[in-house]
Each structure stands twice: as C-alpha cells, then as structure tokens.
Amino acid sequence: MAPPTPPADDPAWWRSAVIYEVYLRSFADGNGDGVGDLAGLRQHLGYLHDLGVDAIWITPWYASPLADGGYDVADYRTIHPAFGDLAEAEALIREALALGIRTIIDVVPNHVSDRHPWFREALAAGPGSPERERFWFRPGRGERGEQRPTDWVSNFSGDTWTRVTEADGRPGEWYLHLFSPEQPDLNWNHPDVRREHEDILRFWFDRGVAGVRIDSAALLVKDPALPEVPEAPGPGEHPNQDRDELHAIYRSWRQVAEEYPGTRVLVGELWLPDIDRFARYLRPDELHTAFNFDFLARPWEAGELRASIEQTLAAHAPVAAPSTWVLSNHDVTRPVTRYGRADTAFAFATKRRGTPTDLPLGRRRARAAALLTAALPGSLYVYQGDELGLPEVEELPADRIEDPMHFRSGGVDPGRDGCRVPLPWRGTEPPFGFSPELSRAEPWLPQPPEWAALTVEAQQSDPASMLWLYRQALRLRRAEPGLGDGPLEWLEAPEGVLAFARGDRFVSVTNLSDRAVPLPEHTAVLLSSSPLDAGLLPPDSTVWLRTAQRPAEHLTSNAQRKEH
Structure with missing residues (x-):
C-alpha cells in the first residue's frame, strides 16, 4: 500500500x-x-x-x-x-x-542511546578509531587523564563527561553527554x-x-x-549552544x-x-x-x-x-x-x-x-x-x-x-x-x-x-476568520487587562487584575473562561467577544506605538 x-x-x-x-x-x-x-x-x-x-x-x-x-x-x-x-x-x-x-x-x-550500534562500535574500536569520531571522545586532563576534559554543566544536573573502561581493562577516554551518561552526544562535524x-x-x-x-x-x-563556557558568551560564542x-x-x-x-x-x-x-x-x-x-x-x-x-x-x-x-x-x-x-x-x-x-x-x-x-x-x-x-x-x-x-x-x-x-x-x-x-x-x-x-x-x-x-475554544478558533495566523491589534484597556482585536469582529479580553472590569462594546459573548459578574469580567478570566465592527477609536496599532 x-x-x-x-x-x-x-x-x-x-x-x-x-x-x-x-x-x-x-x-x-x-x-x-x-x-x-x-x-x-x-x-x-x-x-x-x-x-x-x-x-x-x-x-x-x-x-x-x-x-x-x-x-x-x-x-x-x-x-x-x-x-x-x-x-x-x-x-x-x-x-x-x-x-x-x-x-x-x-x-x-x-544524542543517541548508549545502546545505539554506533556507540557500541565506538566503545569496541578504541581510542583514535574512525568509529569514535562520530562522538566526542577525548582524553582526560591531569597526569593520568583522571579529570574531565571540560567543566561544562549538564542540562540534567551532574557531569557532562563519563570515562570508559577500554577493552584491556584500563581507564580510558571520556565521552561527552550534555544530558545523561546513557545519551552520548553525536559529533555533527562528521x-x-x-x-x-x-x-x-x-x-x-x-x-x-x-x-x-x-x-x-x-x-x-x-x-x-x-573551550570552557565564557562567563558572558556573546552571540554565537557559547561552545555548545546556538552555534x-x-x-x-x-x-x-x-x-x-x-x-x-x-x-x-x-x-x-x-x-x-x-x-x-x-x-x-x-x-x-x-x-x-x-x-x-x-x-x-x-x-x-x-x-x-x-x-x-x-x-x-x-x-x-x-x-x-x-x-x-x-x-x-x-x-x-x-x-x-x-x-x-x-x-x-x-x-x-x-x-x-x-x-x-x-x-x-x-x-x-x-x-x-x-x-x-x-x-x-x-x-x-x-x-x-x-x-x-x-x-x-x-x-x-x-x-x-x-x-x-x-x-x-x-x-x-x-x-x-x-x-x-x-x-x-x-x-x-x-x-x-x-x-x-x-x-x-x-x-x-x-x-x-x-x-x-x-x-x-x-x-x-x-x-x-x-x-x-x-x-468550544478550538471550534471557534477554526470558525473565526480573524484567528490563527494574521495580525493582532491592541485595544486600550484598564491596568492589568490585555485586550486585542483579531480581524474585524473579534475581540479577546483577559483580566489579570484583582478587580472585575467592564467589557468593551460588543454584540455577543462568544466564550468566557469564567461566568460574567453582572456584565463585568471577573479577575483571572478571559472573554471572547463578537463586535459589530472593530472599535477603531480604541485601537493602537503596533505601527502607531512605535511612532510614539
């Protein structure tokens, strides 16, 4: 098929x-x-x-x-x-x-799993092998290589390097893992x-x-x-992020x-x-x-x-x-x-x-x-x-x-x-x-x-x-022509309130303040996250409104904001 x-x-x-x-x-x-x-x-x-x-x-x-x-x-x-x-x-x-x-x-x-065939091949092949070049194997620092190659910090807490035991039983190279030791990092230069x-x-x-x-x-x-991570790396300067x-x-x-x-x-x-x-x-x-x-x-x-x-x-x-x-x-x-x-x-x-x-x-x-x-x-x-x-x-x-x-x-x-x-x-x-x-x-x-x-x-x-x-929200989002990709224009609103228009007849208002607030002019309430309180929007609530037309007298576009 x-x-x-x-x-x-x-x-x-x-x-x-x-x-x-x-x-x-x-x-x-x-x-x-x-x-x-x-x-x-x-x-x-x-x-x-x-x-x-x-x-x-x-x-x-x-x-x-x-x-x-x-x-x-x-x-x-x-x-x-x-x-x-x-x-x-x-x-x-x-x-x-x-x-x-x-x-x-x-x-x-x-990274891959330490059970991935590539990593198993790398462990078996030993130092200097082509198989190890797909990962970040390095000798350790110190007189006997007992210290980690770098002091990079793991996203999972703990160390970012693990030392392997070579085929002859001796302590060997270290491999890099920005996450857990079971997740060796791949060498993307390969x-x-x-x-x-x-x-x-x-x-x-x-x-x-x-x-x-x-x-x-x-x-x-x-x-x-x-290299070690700089104290304040500039753009593109971090050794293992956003290169x-x-x-x-x-x-x-x-x-x-x-x-x-x-x-x-x-x-x-x-x-x-x-x-x-x-x-x-x-x-x-x-x-x-x-x-x-x-x-x-x-x-x-x-x-x-x-x-x-x-x-x-x-x-x-x-x-x-x-x-x-x-x-x-x-x-x-x-x-x-x-x-x-x-x-x-x-x-x-x-x-x-x-x-x-x-x-x-x-x-x-x-x-x-x-x-x-x-x-x-x-x-x-x-x-x-x-x-x-x-x-x-x-x-x-x-x-x-x-x-x-x-x-x-x-x-x-x-x-x-x-x-x-x-x-x-x-x-x-x-x-x-x-x-x-x-x-x-x-x-x-x-x-x-x-x-x-x-x-x-x-x-x-x-x-x-x-x-x-x-x-209901996803149904309306699909049906409303102004939602999804497209422009957003902010409405004037009381302190602690986010209000914006999407398209010509849709307004969203979110009240993050500690008091109920009046709603802008509208013809219908499409959906509200909380029941309205005598026509007011309670704290910690969002309402979607149908408007007769976009209330242009209250709109401040992004372009107008930049001019001011």
Missing part, C-alpha cells in the same frame, strides 16, 4: 494549526500492560478529532532502553515493542490523516551523522508524517576546540522536507534567551516554526505577558514566520499547578515538591490562559491532559519515579514525572479507563484517586468543565 500523502490543498496549514502533544506512554494503553501505546492512541483518534486538533506531535516511539523516556534512541527505524511496531505506526498515520489529523514525530539529533539524519527524515516522510519536532535543536554543534554552524544543518533538512508533496514542517525546540537569535532559525530556508518558551516562562502578570507577546511577534515579523504558543509540555509543571502558586513564572530551577498551591486559583487562571493563547496569532500547542485541567502530581511514590533529572539532582529536583501521569478516561477509580477493562496491570505511574472528577467521561457533557471550554 502506498504511504499516505498529507493534503496539499493548504500548504500553509502549519501557520494556524492546533497541535496536540501525545506523550505516548501516558495517553492510552491498548494492550493492557499499563503502558500507553499505538493501539491505545488509535482507539482514541475520535476524541482528538472531536477536540478539534489539526495535528498530533508524538514523543519518541523508537526502540530505546527508556533511560530518559525514549529520548535515548537506539534505532530510529524501529518502534519500541512496548508501543507497537512499524506497521501500527504506519496505520496510525493513515487513520489520523483520514480524520484530517496530521502526524508530527519527534527526532532527537543531539559527515556520517549528517547523512544518517537526512536519511531518517526521508524514512519517516516516506511513511506520510507531516513534520518533525527537533529535540534540543540549538545544542547539536560544538566548538571542536571544546552559527547550525543553520547550514537546518537548511539541508529544509531541502529534504521540500522534496515531498504538501508542507512537511520542521519544528525546533529552542530554549534561547535572545529572541533575535531565536528568529534566525526561522528564516524561509530553515525551520518552519519553533517553540516559544518565553511566553510559557512568564509570570501571570499583564505587563509581562504583553511584553512577551509583543517581543515574540516583533522577532518573527522580519522572517515572516508564525509564532507558536504553548502553556506546557512533558517537561514543565502543568498550568493548573503553576498558576496556583505565589511564583507563577516557570523555571526548571524552581520546580520543587511541597510548594504551596491554590488549585482553584490555578484552575481559574489556566482556563483564562487557554483562551488567551488560543486567540494569539500563529499556531497553538496543547499538551495532553491540559484540556482536562489535570494538575501536577507531586506525591508520586519514590520507588515509581523514573525521570533521570530527579536522580542526577540527588533527589532535590522532583523530576518531570508529575506531568506525565497517565490520562484518566472514564470510571470512578484508577486506572480510570487508561487500560482495557479486564486488564490487571497498574499504570506505569499511579493516578490520584481524586482524578475521578477529571475524567473525559465526567467532563464531556459538563458545560463548566475544562474539556468543554477547550472544545
């Missing part, structure tokens, strides 16, 4: 798309072993269609020892047996496409590495995927001299993507503080889009969020790329929990167990944030479970935690498992329909009993639920 071809009638589909992140281990278990899989995902494609998504992004499903949840890939062309097989992956792509849902897969180019990844792209494009999400996209290239040589790699990837019909998108995971450097990756011959983490990291404060929106749109404008908006993913604290804390900004360093949380407040703000982001220009990402209002699970038993960030921090960091707990589908007690009814397997991470009120079944007919809000 020929592979499915994504529809070519809308080459700009990605500019306005709603993309749903599937963390496969935790979405749905189809075979009853307590681990989410392709069978479970295929069974629930109708749910995603009803939710209103345009594409799914699936976290790594490849053969892997799962030392880091699948981001340690042993074979890019094989599906992990716990998830299914290649035939099931191909069936999923076809079945999703038949419902109008494209599939985006995760590619992890910075032609084998570049060719292999271009072949991987073609392998999956041939099977009908509509794009790839590129993990740790700014980390691939290292300075061959391996200028990266752009040639992504230009070659873009050429591969454009060999195929339809638009096969390249989406970068780029954590970069310099938004102008960030935008360089989105030039017309490089990546299509990249995750906008600046907005996710901002606190729940009107000035902060407006600044992020303005800076993001301004940075994207010169390269004509759409912005992306995301409230969470499989790495960060869920919005319901994050927005219920005194410090509502996100940073890995502040993710701590036991932080006081006001969940009703967090849920209220998460609802408001959902409508705010869905109204912004560009594409929207939704992490599985956020549409159910799931909170972070912060009381996981110590013996169930799997995330290497927890162990490498010495237990200080609770890790990311709290946002990866399996979804609740139906019923009144765990596993809440995550596994088949007759299965006796416990989910790979335990679900809290109180999630009985948050199942899909409990929410789907409740107009006050988070799921109902998301379904």
Whole structure:
C-alpha cells in the first residue's frame, strides 16, 4: 500500500494549526500492560478529532532502553515493542490523516542511546578509531587523564563527561553527554551523522508524517576546540549552544522536507534567551516554526505577558514566520499547578515538591490562559491532559519515579514525572479507563484517586468543565476568520487587562487584575473562561467577544506605538 500523502490543498496549514502533544506512554494503553501505546492512541483518534486538533506531535516511539523516556534512541527505524511496531505506526498515520489529523514525530539529533550500534562500535574500536569520531571522545586532563576534559554543566544536573573502561581493562577516554551518561552526544562535524539524519527524515516522510519536532535543536554543534563556557558568551560564542554552524544543518533538512508533496514542517525546540537569535532559525530556508518558551516562562502578570507577546511577534515579523504558543509540555509543571502558586513564572530551577498551591486559583487562571493563547496569532500547542485541567502530581511514590533529572539532582529536583501521569478516561477509580477493562496491570505511574472528577467521561457533557471550554475554544478558533495566523491589534484597556482585536469582529479580553472590569462594546459573548459578574469580567478570566465592527477609536496599532 502506498504511504499516505498529507493534503496539499493548504500548504500553509502549519501557520494556524492546533497541535496536540501525545506523550505516548501516558495517553492510552491498548494492550493492557499499563503502558500507553499505538493501539491505545488509535482507539482514541475520535476524541482528538472531536477536540478539534489539526495535528498530533508524538514523543519518541523508537526502540530505546527508556533511560530518559525514549529520548535515548537506539534505532530510529524501529518502534519500541512496548508501543507497537512499524506497521501500527504506519496505520496510525493513515487513520489520523483520514480524520484530517496530521502526524508530527519527534527526532532527537543531539544524542543517541548508549545502546545505539554506533556507540557500541565506538566503545569496541578504541581510542583514535574512525568509529569514535562520530562522538566526542577525548582524553582526560591531569597526569593520568583522571579529570574531565571540560567543566561544562549538564542540562540534567551532574557531569557532562563519563570515562570508559577500554577493552584491556584500563581507564580510558571520556565521552561527552550534555544530558545523561546513557545519551552520548553525536559529533555533527562528521559527515556520517549528517547523512544518517537526512536519511531518517526521508524514512519517516516516506511513511506520510507531516513534520518533525527537533529535540534540543540549538545544542547539536560544538566548538571542536571544546573551550570552557565564557562567563558572558556573546552571540554565537557559547561552545555548545546556538552555534552559527547550525543553520547550514537546518537548511539541508529544509531541502529534504521540500522534496515531498504538501508542507512537511520542521519544528525546533529552542530554549534561547535572545529572541533575535531565536528568529534566525526561522528564516524561509530553515525551520518552519519553533517553540516559544518565553511566553510559557512568564509570570501571570499583564505587563509581562504583553511584553512577551509583543517581543515574540516583533522577532518573527522580519522572517515572516508564525509564532507558536504553548502553556506546557512533558517537561514543565502543568498550568493548573503553576498558576496556583505565589511564583507563577516557570523555571526548571524552581520546580520543587511541597510548594504551596491554590488549585482553584490555578484552575481559574489556566482556563483564562487557554483562551488567551488560543486567540494569539500563529499556531497553538496543547499538551495532553491540559484540556482536562489535570494538575501536577507531586506525591508520586519514590520507588515509581523514573525521570533521570530527579536522580542526577540527588533527589532535590522532583523530576518531570508529575506531568506525565497517565490520562484518566472514564470510571470512578484508577486506572480510570487508561487500560482495557479486564486488564490487571497498574499504570506505569499511579493516578490520584481524586482524578475521578477529571475524567473525559465526567467532563464531556459538563458545560463548566475544562474539556468543554477547550472544545468550544478550538471550534471557534477554526470558525473565526480573524484567528490563527494574521495580525493582532491592541485595544486600550484598564491596568492589568490585555485586550486585542483579531480581524474585524473579534475581540479577546483577559483580566489579570484583582478587580472585575467592564467589557468593551460588543454584540455577543462568544466564550468566557469564567461566568460574567453582572456584565463585568471577573479577575483571572478571559472573554471572547463578537463586535459589530472593530472599535477603531480604541485601537493602537503596533505601527502607531512605535511612532510614539
């Protein structure tokens, strides 16, 4: 059977798309072993269609020892047996496409698993071998090579170098891993590495995927001299982040993507503080889009969020790329929990167990944030479970935690498992329909009993639920001509309020102040995250309004702002 071809009638589909992140281990278990899989995902494609998504992004499903949840890939062309097989992956792509849902897969180019054939060959071949040139093997410092080659800091806490024992039993060279020791970094100066990844792209494009999400996209290239990190590195001066040589790699990837019909998108995971450097990756011959983490990291404060929106749109404008908006993913604290804390900004360093949380407040703000982001220009990402209002699970038993960030921090960091707990589908007690009814397997991470009120079944007919809000928001987003990609114009608004117009007859208002505020003139309320209070918008709420015409007397365009 020929592979499915994504529809070519809308080459700009990605500019306005709603993309749903599937963390496969935790979405749905189809075979009853307590681990989410392709069978479970295929069974629930109708749910995603009803939710209103345009594409799914699936976290790594490849053969892997799962030392880091699948981001340690042993074979890019094989599906992990716990998830299914290649035939099931191909069936999923076809079945999703038949419902109008494209599939985006995760590619992890910075590193591979230490079980990958290349790394095993490198260990066996020994120092100075061609096999080791695909990685970063180096002799250690010190009289006996006992010191690490550099003092680079790992993104996972702990060391970035591990010393190997050579075939003769002696302590040998060190290899670089910006993440865990089970994830050796590839040497992107090596032609084998570049060719292999271009072949991987073609392998999956041939099977009908509509794009790839590129993990740790700014980390691939290292300075061959391996210098220490400067105290204040200038643009392009960091030895292992945001190197200028990266752009040639992504230009070659873009050429591969454009060999195929339809638009096969390249989406970068780029954590970069310099938004102008960030935008360089989105030039017309490089990546299509990249995750906008600046907005996710901002606190729940009107000035902060407006600044992020303005800076993001301004940075994207010169390269004509759409912005992306995301409230969470499989790495960060869920919005319901994050927005219920005194410090509502996100940073890995502040993710701590036991932080006081006001969940009703967090849920209220998460609802408001959902409508705010869905109204912004560009594409929207939704992490599985956020549409159910799931909170972070912060009381996981110590013996169930799997995330290497927890162990490498010495237990200080609770890790990311709290946002990866399996979804609740139906019923009144765990596993809440995550596994088949007759299965006796416990989910790979335990679900809290109180999630009985948050199942899909409990929410789907409740107009006050988070799921109902998301379904209505995505339906309106698809129907409103002014939403998705396109211009935004700010409205005058009281302090602590964000108000903007999209198109001629749509206005979004978010109240981040501590008092109810009046609404601008409108002909109808399309959707509100909270009930209105005698016609006023309560604090921590967003409302979408239909207007008779754009209230031009209150508009201040970006161009006018610059003049003042």
